Amino acid sequence: MIPQPQPQALKRDDLIRRSQDRCRSCDVRALSICDGQPEESLLRLAAISTPLHAPPRAVLIEEGEPAQHVFTVTAGMVKAFKLMPDGRRQIVGFLTTGDFLGLATADRYGYSVESVSSAALCRFSRGQLEALFDDFPGLERRLRQKASHELAEAQDLMLLLGRKTAQERIATFLLRLRRRLEEIGAPCDPLPLPMSRAEIADYLGLTTETVSRAFTHLRRAGLIAAGTGDASVLDLVGLRRLADGD
Amino acid sequence: MIPQPQPQALKRDDLIRRSQDRCRSCDVRALSICDGQPEESLLRLAAISTPLHAPPRAVLIEEGEPAQHVFTVTAGMVKAFKLMPDGRRQIVGFLTTGDFLGLATADRYGYSVESVSSAALCRFSRGQLEALFDDFPGLERRLRQKASHELAEAQDLMLLLGRKTAQERIATFLLRLRRRLEEIGAPCDPLPLPMSRAEIADYLGLTTETVSRAFTHLRRAGLIAAGTGDASVLDLVGLRRLADGD
DNA sequence: CGTGGAATTGACACCCGTCAATGACTGTGG
DNA sequence: CCACAGTCATTGACGGGTGTCAATTCCACG
Numbered sequence: 001m002i003p004q005p006q007p008q009a010l011k012r013d014d015l016i017r018r019s020q021d022r023c024r025s026c027d028v029r030a031l032s033i034c035d036g037q038p039e040e041s042l043l044r045l046a047a048i049s050t051p052l053h054a055p056p057r058a059v060l061i062e063e064g065e066p067a068q069h070v071f072t073v074t075a076g077m078v079k080a081f082k083l084m085p086d087g088r089r090q091i092v093g094f095l096t097t098g099d100f101l102g103l104a105t106a107d108r109y110g111y112s113v114e115s116v117s118s119a120a121l122c123r124f125s126r127g128q129l130e131a132l133f134d135d136f137p138g139l140e141r142r143l144r145q146k147a148s149h150e151l152a153e154a155q156d157l158m159l160l161l162g163r164k165t166a167q168e169r170i171a172t173f174l175l176r177l178r179r180r181l182e183e184i185g186a187p188c189d190p191l192p193l194p195m196s197r198a199e200i201a202d203y204l205g206l207t208t209e210t211v212s213r214a215f216t217h218l219r220r221a222g223l224i225a226a227g228t229g230d231a232s233v234l235d236l237v238g239l240r241r242l243a244d245g246d
Numbered sequence: 247m248i249p250q251p252q253p254q255a256l257k258r259d260d261l262i263r264r265s266q267d268r269c270r271s272c273d274v275r276a277l278s279i280c281d282g283q284p285e286e287s288l289l290r291l292a293a294i295s296t297p298l299h300a301p302p303r304a305v306l307i308e309e310g311e312p313a314q315h316v317f318t319v320t321a322g323m324v325k326a327f328k329l330m331p332d333g334r335r336q337i338v339g340f341l342t343t344g345d346f347l348g349l350a351t352a353d354r355y356g357y358s359v360e361s362v363s364s365a366a367l368c369r370f371s372r373g374q375l376e377a378l379f380d381d382f383p384g385l386e387r388r389l390r391q392k393a394s395h396e397l398a399e400a401q402d403l404m405l406l407l408g409r410k411t412a413q414e415r416i417a418t419f420l421l422r423l424r425r426r427l428e429e430i431g432a433p434c435d436p437l438p439l440p441m442s443r444a445e446i447a448d449y450l451g452l453t454t455e456t457v458s459r460a461f462t463h464l465r466r467a468g469l470i471a472a473g474t475g476d477a478s479v480l481d482l483v484g485l486r487r488l489a490d491g492d
Numbered sequence: 493c494g495t496g497g498a499a500t501t502g503a504c505a506c507c508c509g510t511c512a513a514t515g516a517c518t519g520t521g522g
Numbered sequence: 523c524c525a526c527a528g529t530c531a532t533t534g535a536c537g538g539g540t541g542t543c544a545a546t547t548c549c550a551c552g
Contacts, residue, residue: 088491111401137379137383140390144389147390148350148352154350154401161408166540209540209542209543215499216500228548443531452508453508474530
């Protein structure tokens with residue numbers, strides 16, 4: 001996909017050392033699967049990792065393809081989504097710094113992934129990663145914890161999709177995004193919204209028009225101040241009350 | 247909850263041996279986390295497991311309570327659900343033989359669990375189970391795989407809740423239930439539906455009336471034959487086409 | 493300053509939710 | 523054995539929230 005120049009002069013050991021340096025200085029280590037791992041485990045992880053950079057709207061994974069790789073998002077934002085034959089789309093997650101891509105994966109990808117903004121990722125071969133589990137059980141534990149966490153978030157989203165009104169969905173969406181950005185130490189006032197209204201709609205089970213109207217309602221109600229590419233939470237308590245349904 | 251007679255004559259070792267026998271003869275071993283585990287791992291699992299039997303509509307877990315236990319369902323069916331303050335309910339999963347309960351759990355349960363039909367479960371202390379992971383990494387791997395699988399199913403449900411029509415939801419629901427029953431080797435023609443219309447509605451993000459009407463439509467279209475407590479798939483291909491949206 | 497896509501807003505339609513009545517089934521007590 | 527009540531499923535009438543279609547505005551970019 002993204003061709004990498006491979007000068008013959010660089011030997012395999014050099015490449016490995018180079019990735020190790022890159023990982024050692026990685027500023028998202030504390031957020032990703034690397035957190036809390038012993039030094040040796042990191043070195044081995046580094047040796048099998050490939051850094052990727054994706055421009056906005058780049059295709060990273062296509063649903064149904066053999067799942068050879070897993071990824072860690074190190075910067076920017078990507079979306080994972082499912083398509084129906086007639087074009088209906090459900091975005092099952094927006095992933096950002098520290099998120100792991102591929103937890104839900106069997107032998108084939110269950111969703112497509114595209115970048116929202118420009119994004120950076122670390123790619124791992126699934127086989128090589130799973131081979132590391134034998135030597136470094138902490139890695140597998142970390143992945144299981146990430147999977148548990150994602151499952152809990154998925155269940156929150158089910159409640160949203162199955163039972164919440166449009167305004168409640170937008171309120172919940174904004175609060176969740178805010179919390180996530182806080183977790184990774186990103187600025188969240190105003191809250192950046194790198195995704196389009198259409199993407200928000202396909203995440204929340206709505207249409208762009210309904211998303212737009214819901215934003216307007218929240219703005220008129222004094223809960224938020226909304227621009228096109230960002231939003232500010234004005235009344236956190238009120239927004240929470242709305243999001244949770246009374 | 248369910249008092250267990252504890253004659254003083256039975257010493258701890260006897261109790262352990264008794265659970266080991268119970269597990270060794272357990273007829274759902276191949277379906278649960280026990281599948282593929284070495285003998286020693288099973289013995290240790292057996293030692294920390296407690297069998298439970300629940301009548302229909304029994305409360306097993308309450309959302310927000312400290313998560314001290316995890317469970318394996320060995321028979322019957324239970325539902326996991328989230329409630330909103332005003333009573334809106336989203337069932338995030340129906341669990342049956344072989345399903346693991348507690349994968350999505352942090353320090354507190356993220357959902358309530360109640361039995362649908364009468365059900366049997368194996369209960370484990372979370373702490374004791376996680377302590378086993380150090381000695382038996384295969385257990386942790388098995389749990390991670392279960393979590394991955396559940397995550398993929400959760401994403402399927404997101405597509406359903408966010409984008410499918412009532413009839414497509416019912417069709418998808420019937421096909422998924424059928425596949426699950428096939429997996430565990432249960433009879434699925436006719437397909438038993440132990441849950442009420444209200445429970446189906448709260449799983450699919452609908453109302454009981456809409457569920458009822460959708461069943462009627464599918465029956466009139468010749469895709470299924472539906473009774474109250476079961477349904478037969480008459481036109482598998484047609485039902486699949488409807489479920490997947492053309 | 494002009495252009496094109498995205499976002500917003502409005503009018504209208506429709507699917508599904510709400511409310512209500514009827515029917516089917518189960519268990520209970522006479 | 524039957525009458526009865528209670529729960530659940532079904533069906534109908536109606537209304538509302540959201541989708542659909544269309545027009546307008548906004549904004550980024552050339």
